Each structure stands twice: as structure tokens, then as C-alpha cells.
Amino acid sequence: MDDTEDVSLDFGNxxxxxxxxxxxxxxxxxxxxxxxxxxxxxxxxxxxxxxRSFVGCFVTVLLLLSFDFWSVKxxxxxxMVGLRWWNQIDExxxxxxxxxxxxxxxxxxxxxxxxxxxxWLGLIICPMIWTVFFFSTLFSLKLKWxxxxxxxxxxxxxxxxxxxxxxxxxxSDISKVTAMFLSQTVFQMASLQRxxxxxxxxxxxxxxxxxxxxxxxxxxxx
Numbered sequence: 001m002d003d004t005e006d007v008s009l010d011f012g013n014x015x016x017x018x019x020x021x022x023x024x025x026x027x028x029x030x031x032x033x034x035x036x037x038x039x040x041x042x043x044x045x046x047x048x049x050x051x052r053s054f055v056g057c058f059v060t061v062l063l064l065l066s067f068d069f070w071s072v073k074x075x076x077x078x079x080m081v082g083l084r085w086w087n088q089i090d091e092x093x094x095x096x097x098x099x100x101x102x103x104x105x106x107x108x109x110x111x112x113x114x115x116x117x118x119x120w121l122g123l124i125i126c127p128m129i130w131t132v133f134f135f136s137t138l139f140s141l142k143l144k145w146x147x148x149x150x151x152x153x154x155x156x157x158x159x160x161x162x163x164x165x166x167x168x169x170x171x172s173d174i175s176k177v178t179a180m181f182l183s184q185t186v187f188q189m190a191s192l193q194r195x196x197x198x199x200x201x202x203x204x205x206x207x208x209x210x211x212x213x214x215x216x217x218x219x220x221x222x
Contacts, residue, residue, distance in 0.1 A: 023114040026079045030118055033076040036068035037126045037156065044133065044148070058148055069155040072123070077163055078102075080119045085162040099166035123163060127156040 024030050040061050047057035077083045082102030089095055130152040137145050 023112060024118075025112055025115065029076045029079040030115060032071050033080065033119060034122050036064050036071060037122060040064035040068060040152065041126065041129055044145075044152075054144065061148055062151060065152050065155050069159060072159045073162070076119065077159075080115045081163075083163055083166045085166045097162075097165070099162070099169070101166060123156075123160050127153060127160055130156060 043057065043064060044061050047061070051057055073085070077085075084100045085098065087095055087097055130149060133149045134146075134153060137143070137149050
């Protein structure tokens with residue numbers, strides 16, 4: 001019985017292998033992925049302590065939310081997880097939503113597990129916090145902040161919705177998308193946990209939980 005196993009040796013690719021083992025490959029993108037959205041939440045909570053100007057606080061939080069929406073949609077999603085989405089108007093005036101995912105080649109640089117976790121946790125938790133703000137503002141009758149909270153929910157939920165659709169290959173049924181995303185994430189986490197239990201070494205995954213890049217359009221970066 002042959003117990004030998006083929007192992008590919010990448011001689012001369014020490015720099016690439018070291019890059020693959022890095023926990024965070026894009027520290028600047030990772031920082032700004034969380035900076036604007038966390039700053040918007042902190043400013044909203046603490047604005048009464050720093051300033052009595054409602055207009056100043058409103059504009060500051062709205063600008064932070066806008067910067068976050070743009071940076072997550074156009075920069076951090078592309079760098080951290082290889083996903084991108086946008087809306088395009090054709091010559092007939094029809095609106096088309098385009099979802100792209102970067103295909104991971106054997107020599108390509110995939111997203112690290114740490115970056116993927118930071119990206120998705122930041123993308124999911126912050127809209128939930130703004131939803132809590134919505135109910136607290138509504139029940140406390142601070143209606144002057146209601147428009148700002150709704151803007152926060154809309155801008156951050158739009159990015160979450162767009163990236164989940166891109167992850168699922170453009171499926172438009174949100175209930176189906178959510179069920180598929182959660183089930184595939186749980187299955188992937190269970191598989192990784194089993195592999196870590198069987199093997200003591202640290203595992204690095206080249207794909208996000210449930211990633212199926214073949215269903216999305218290949219992403220060509222210039």
C-alpha cells in the first residue's frame with residue numbers, strides 16, 4: 001500500500017509564502033473598514049458631551065457614514081475579500097446590478113481568514129447597532145435624530161445587502177440568500193473546527209465561508 005503523498009514545493013517563492021501567512025495583508029484597508037463606521041457610532045453616542053450644536057453633530061455623523069459607504073463599497077471589499085458590486089445604467093436607461101468576485105488562482109493572493117472575519121463582522125454588527133439606535137430614538141421621542149439613524153441603517157445595510165448578494169452570485173431573493181449564507185457559514189466553520197481538532201497546525205483558508213466564486217463575474221483589477 002502506497003502511503004506517499006504528493007507535496008508541491010514552491011522554491012524561490014519565500015516572499016509569496018510569507019505574504020500568504022500574514023494575518024492581515026492590507027492593514028490600511030482593514031483600519032479604514034472599521035474606522036469610519038465606528039467613528040460614526042461613537043460620535044452619535046457622545047455628540048451631546050462634546051457639542052451642543054445639533055447641526056454640527058448631524059453633519060459630522062452623516063459625513064462619516066458617507067465616507068464609510070464609499071470606502072467599503074469601492075475599496076475595502078475589493079482588497080479584503082475580493083468582492084465588488086455596483087449599479088450600472090445601460091443605453092436604454094435600464095438599471096442593472098453587477099456583482100463580482102475575484103477568482104482565486106493557485107498563484108493568486110486570496111483573502112486571509114483574519115481579514116475576512118474583520119470584514120464580515122464589521123459589515124454585520126454595525127447595522128445592528130444602528131437598528132438598536134432606531135428603536136431607542138423612537139421610544140425616547142428624540143425624533144430629531146430619527147432621520148440620521150435611518151440614514152445610518154440605510155447606508156450600512158445597503159453595503160451588507162450588496163456584498164451578500166455578490167457572495168451568493170447575485171441571487172435576489174433575500175430570504176433564500178440569508179438562509180444559504182448562514183448555512184454555508186456554519187458548515188464551513190464546523191469543517192474548520194474538525195480539521196483543527198484533527199491537525200494541531202494552524203490552518204489558513206483561501207476562501208471565505210461559503211464562497212462560490214464561479215457564480216460571480218470574474219473581477220479584473222486594473
